Amino acid sequence: MQAMPVFTFANQAGLDMLETTLVALQDVSLEKIFDEHGRKNLCSEFPQIMQQGFAFLQGGICLSTMGRPVSYEKAVAWKVLNEEDTAHCISFMFVNWSFV
Template sequence: MLETTLVALQDITLEKIFNDNGRKALFAELPQIMQQGFAYLQGGIALSSMGRPISYERAVAWKVLDEEENAHCLCFMFFNWTFV
């Protein structure tokens, strides 16, 4: 879905994936993600790294920890997505 390479994966930002509504929904869930480790996000519209819009029914966001147990990044998994 991301339409990217392993090398380019590190350059993907939230602005490149989520529209304003998607970012607002994510930011509302961010405290839960940081405390609990994950959160479910409601469906919406996102963009692949190639700029192609997709709709998704639901997403899961979770934090990834580094070797010292510090938050390293966030990962997302989109359910029932399709290009629109």
């Protein structure tokens, strides 16, 4: 059984975009945020993120935890390494996001 990815940290802009708090952030899942197009885009770029260390994701629409659509121009995903230089997590940065 594979563990579901969880959000563990966000700056204030990320919390504002997701319309959540730092405490509630761990209950947010990628499936709730990305629509089908966004999930497919992330899955297609996942090998590049793991191999190259980062990838640029096409802009699109995601949802806040309140169900409000959020558009973003592009996103950057990158692999974060731990002390042993193995993958610890993936970080996201959404560029030019706004509520639709």
